Amino acid sequence: MTALLEVRDLVVEYPAAAARAVDGVSFDIERGETFALVGESGSGKTSLGRAILRLVAPAAGRVHFDGADVLALTGDALRQFRRRAQVVFQDPKASLDPRMRVGDIVREGIDIHALLQRPSGDLRVAHLLEEVGLSASDASRFPHEFSGGERQRIAIARALAVEPEFLVLDEAVSALDVLVRQQVLDLLAELQARRALTYLFIAHDLAVVERIATRVAVMHQGRIVECAPTHQLFSAPASPAAQALLAAIPRIPW
Amino acid sequence: MTALLSVERLHIGSGGRSAPILDDVSFAVSDGETVGVLGASGSGKTSLALSLLGLLPQSLETRGRVVFDGYNMLERAAGARRNLRGRRISMVFQEPLTALNPRQRVGAQVAEVARAHGERDAQKAMRGAVDMLHRAGLTDAGTRALRYPHELSGGERQRVLLAMALLLDPALLVADEPTSALDVTVQAQVLQLLRTLQRERGMAMLLVSHDLGVIATTCSRTMVLHDGRVVEDTATPQLLAAPEHPQARALVDAVRPAGRGA
Amino acid sequence: MAANTWQRLLADRPARIAGGVLSAAAIAAVLAPWISPYDPTLQPDPVALRLVAPSWHHLFGTDPFSRDVLSRILHGARVSLGVAAGAMLLSVTLGAALGALAAVMGGWVDSIVSGLVDVLIAMPRLLVVIALVATFGALSPWWLIVLIGGSGWLTTARIVRAEFRDHLQREYVLAARALGASRWRLVWRHLLPAVAPQVAVAAALALAAVIPLEAALSFVGLGIQPPLPSWGNILLDGTDYLTSAWWLVVFPIAAVTLTVGSALVLADRLRTAIAGEERAR
Known part of the structure; x- marks a missing residue:
């Protein structure tokens, strides 16, 4: 079986910046795994995630999703890809339209892809809200009425509404309190098991990915400098960048 | 030894709308002591930090005393309070x-x-x-x-x-989530710096965070704040080994590596 | 709890008063034929009823041709506010559409629109309009709307383009794009609601600019032509009698000041409401 996602020699450049944000990156993500991409801010991990989803246009390289060339997709094929690959951003304050009700936010994907008509769409929204640990009646409220963790659950429900197979989690728990972070990580693990999801988990904190990632890639200055199974990276980090990230985890004197 | 800072039955109301922000909070900090305030968001820890410098909004109703250098920070005339701030008691913010x-x-x-x-x-x-x-x-x-x-x-x-x-x-530094907005690698550097400067100067420090990892590597004593109340106040090793209150246990478990029972 | 911009505006007393004044003026303008005490063009007795001071029979007095000034102000509101509202709607719609187009399409479309705005914004609007009127002769109200509205879209276009570009970078728009939302869905569902309060500010300011512009044009004889009354040409009729018949000057100026002032207050309170909403989020 081939990998769900194949990235080859991907390059992302911004007109104003001197250095490449992403500088020739290659990796595969297998179906059902949680592939973590870890690096300091400015290492290019967010640009990489957005380029894979075609939210920014890469300067060079290839991205294949389930065998199809993502960068060449147009029209209906591109819409189909957008349904199958979804994203959750870091700051749920910024990623939810403050003027829309939660129900409308969650059902936006359903409407865009005309997946369901009004009544059954509303029912789906109610189920989704419950699936992420909120209640169906939250649909009529606005994002600012929720806490950070609850907003992130709304963002997850929105992504799940179109029944995706692949989720890019771009620092999805970084803005959350330790306790809430743990709850959202548990939710993500549960959803992955139930829905057979594949995750690309982007983070700056190695400690966050230890429990959920199958493999970890360490990014530094636009390149992947190390990629290894999680336990191996934690027990024997080879690159200076990975060693620095590991050393940064507070060592609690248990 | 007399306390540098002593907070006595501090109560901060939220205008009668809902539960108080802080409810009957008492504790003391001695010269040179490092104290962590651990709490989830909404536990009242930022309001506590602000009240120590007399920086709470005027609209909030406060009761109790915050005594620093022998003065009640909640009552002191604005000019005198300003003279203490920055010189004897300082604060760093999250963002x-x-x-x-x-x-x-x-x-x-x-x-x-x-x-x-x-x-x-x-x-x-x-x-x-x-x-x-x-x-x-x-x-x-x-x-x-x-x-x-x-x-x-x-x-x-x-x-x-x-x-x-x-x-x-200053004799006391109040640090409110000083590293939460930073990358972990930068966080590690800033925490190291805080520890070094604190030791060099023999300064007392109150470090507010939601992250036990940040507090446990920096503070000798930890208070756990939950819904505006101090539910646990103990030596940090003691908290790590045997957290008593359920909220304290949850916060400890959230960072405990797998396979290490309490 | 935290209300949106429109709810904040409705709860704001100065904004409600200003809105009330503008609504009253608009209603008076619409109902002018039914509520005016006299025919605004009727000259019942140019000798006996010439320049009568305000009284119970003529609340705002009469003009040199014995016409009732109140009736002329009310009918003038129809023309003056009609032209102003039409010109405002045209300029704001045009500006919002072109600004949105520039921001969403980018590339050469953006270059053309932005270039056009940069060039045109340097032109003195009043002089250009006067020059055009002087060339083509006196204009009907419809042409006045086209001319004033067509020259007033620049600031709205700038604001909408800048706001759109800002919001296009935000994560909620990225999230919608990742869901497969088309450009037009982004515009209708997310971007236009986001910039609507800013556009409303621009509209209120446009109204405040356009009312005196029409009055000025009519005052210098290049706008609305007699016998059709407008606030500008009522004032023009009164200038010869400045010292003897104050009512010919005071009432049209008061009408302009009250409506323009209300529009400015509305714009200002709207800005405050926008800031309040942003702080609440």
């Missing part, structure tokens, strides 16, 4: 970008602290500021002092805030 003036060079902002407390010689104030920025770990402090906040990275801005807070050698 260094919003805590700095965007239109002023960072060196001048540090020097301003000295000027506000009576330093007449502008050049001397600036030399002191650059020196403090250097000690706060800002590389190439002389030229960086001429930069504006947005020209620095998040970690560098937090070092500027620390330099401002520590310039006049």
Whole structure:
């Protein structure tokens, strides 16, 4: 079986910046795994995630999703890809339209892809809200009425509404309190098991990915400098960048 | 030994709308002591930090006493309180970008602290500021002092805030989530710096965070705040080994590595 | 709890008063034929009823041709406010559409629109309009709307383009794009609601600019032509009698000041409401 996602020699450049944000990156993500991409801010991990989803246009390289060339997709094929690959951003304050009700936010994907008509769409929204640990009646409220963790659950429900197979989690728990972070990580693990999801988990904190990632890639200055199974990276980090990230985890004197 | 700071039955109401922000909070901090305040968001820890400097909004109803240097910070006349702030008690905030003036060079902002407390010689104030920025770990402090906040990275801005807070050698530093907005690698550097400066100066420190990892590596004592109440106040090793209150246990378990039972 | 911009505006007393004044003026303009005490063009007795001071029979007095000034102000509101509202709607719609187009399409479309705005914004509007009127002769109200509205879209276009570009970078728009939302869905569902309060500010300011512009044009004889009354040409009729018949000057100026002032207050309170909403989020 081939990998769900194949990235080859991907390059992302911004007109104003001197250095490449992403500088020739290659990796595969297998179906059902949680592939973590870890690096300091400015290492290019967010640009990489957005380029894979075609939210920014890469300067060079290839991205294949389930065998199809993502960068060449147009029209209906591109819409189909957008349904199958979804994203959750870091700051749920910024990623939810403050003027829309939660129900409308969650059902936006359903409407865009005309997946369901009004009544059954509303029912789906109610189920989704419950699936992420909120209640169906939250649909009529606005994002600012929720806490950070609850907003992130709304963002997850929105992504799940179109029944995706692949989720890019771009620092999805970084803005959350330790306790809430743990709850959202548990939710993500549960959803992955139930829905057979594949995750690309982007983070700056190695400690966050230890429990959920199958493999970890360490990014530094636009390149992947190390990629290894999680336990191996934690027990024997080879690159200076990975060693620095590991050393940064507070060592609690248990 | 008499306490440097003592908080007595502090109560902060939220205007009768819902539960109080802080409810009957009492504790003391001695000279040179490092105390962590651990709590989830909404536990009231930021309000607690602000109240120690008398920085709470006037609209909030407060009861109880916050005694620092023998003065009640909740009652002191504005001028006298200002004289203590920055000199005897200082604060660093979570978001260094919003805590700095965007239109002023960072060196001048540090020097301003000295000027506000009576330093007449502008050049001397600036030399002191650059020196403090250097000690706060800002590389190439002389030229960086001429930069504006947005020209620095998040970690560098937090070092500027620390330099401002520590310039006049305060007896107590209140740090409210000083590393939450930073990358973990930068967080590790800033925490190391905090520990070093605290030890060098024998300064007391109250470190507020939601992250036990940050507190346990820095503070000898930890208070757990939950729904506006102190539910646990104990030596940090004791908390790690045997948290008593359910909320304390949850916060400890959230960072406990797999396979390490309590 | 935290209300949106429109709810904040409705709860704001100065904004409600200003809105009330503008609504009253608009209603008076619409109902002018039914509520005016006299025919605004009727000259019942140019000798006996010439320049009568305000009284119970003529609340605002009469003009040199014995016409009732109140009736002329009310009918003038129809023309003056009609032209102003039409010109405002045209300029704001045109500006919002072109600004949105520039921001969403980018590339050469953006270059053309932005270039056009940069060039046109340097032109003195009043002089250009006067020059055009002087060339083509006196204009009907419809042409006045086209001319004033067509020259007033620049600031709205700038604001909408800048706001759109800002919001296009935000994560909620990225999230919608990742869901497969088309450009037009982004515009209708997310971007236009986001900039609507800013556009409303621009509209109120446009109204405040356009009312005196029409009055000025009519005052210098290049706008609305007699016998059709407008606030500008009522004032023009009164200038010869400035010292003897104050009512010919005071009432049209008061009408302009009250409506323009209300529009400015509305714009200002709207800005405050926008800031309040942003702080609440």
